[in-house]
Amino acid sequence: MPAVSGCINMLDSETKAVETPEDHAEELRLWLRLLTCTTLIEGEVRGRLRQRFDVTLPRFDLMAQLDKAPDGMTLSDVSKRMMVSNGNVTGLVERLVDSGHLDRRTSETDRRVQVIRLTKLGRAEFRRMAAEHETWIADLFADLTPKDVRELMRLLAKTKASAQKSAARRRS
Amino acid sequence: MPAVSGCINMLDSETKAVETPEDHAEELRLWLRLLTCTTLIEGEVRGRLRQRFDVTLPRFDLMAQLDKAPDGMTLSDVSKRMMVSNGNVTGLVERLVDSGHLDRRTSETDRRVQVIRLTKLGRAEFRRMAAEHETWIADLFADLTPKDVRELMRLLAKTKASAQKSAARRRS
DNA sequence: TGAAAACATTTTAGGCTTAAAACAATTCGG
């Protein structure tokens, strides 16, 4: 392949964007690294939750959402916050109700809606787990300076916004 | 609670580390943001793979690993690279062999080992999907400048190293 | 050499997850 082919294509182009097969290897590598980091940390947290508290990560995540909502949440709210499917939440909640961690009742004003809350037991257990969980996270990120943390926060916010925009573009 | 309690605790401490309940809220927020970004992008890629190619993300990921290894890989290699359990790979490979995308054979020199490769069909289909996949990723990260990308790469590398160190600490 | 350790994979049991279809209740527009 001649080294000038890209330039030739560019000369061919008219007013619109160039159709040269562009190189997006950098973005691809970034995505893989992002995924690796997340998978690594998630796996570590999952293992520690299991070992220390015999609880699964999805259960912990669901309880974390409810801990921030003393008045409860609807299943839809939970589903959106956790970014998982509705059906997923149904099953997760069912098991947590069975184990006595959640209370679930039908809304008085809208009989479609199920409102779930942490029970006293659920809240107590979550708080206990959350305290230790926070130290694990701190340890996993221990080598980052406060400046690194701030900078990562900023860049990830930008990344999130970019991805949301792209997702919206596709849906429209 | 008096505002000086932290200092009092520090005075109480002896040679070892202070037991003051430290504030790790920043790291926690960082972790949640990292998770959100990854979940968002992963969900988007999953949906597009399904819509355009009727393929699942785990299948795509496995084929991506094999595409980089013309001489094939063992199941253990795949399991380590993908950071998933051995049993997971067994099932994934089984389905991909059934659909004609993978070839699997027992190693001649070590009968414990299964070596898998992409078939001609598997490689062709993967290349077709990968080309489009790359444009999706580029679009999802479109609002990041080259500098942002470099900086994120650097900080995520640091994060990965930190997490690996922490994981190793726990295992020892 | 031969038992024990290490290794590669599979199996098992249970839970997680999704997309799509089904169902139920509410809201909207004519």
Next chain:
DNA sequence: CCGAATTGTTTTAAGCCTAAAATGTTTTCA
């Protein structure tokens, strides 16, 4: 007011995923 669209949840079918135990193979080393 009533049919149609919308909203909230559950169900279904299939696949993904893990940890732990089981199976078969190779290596180690006493």
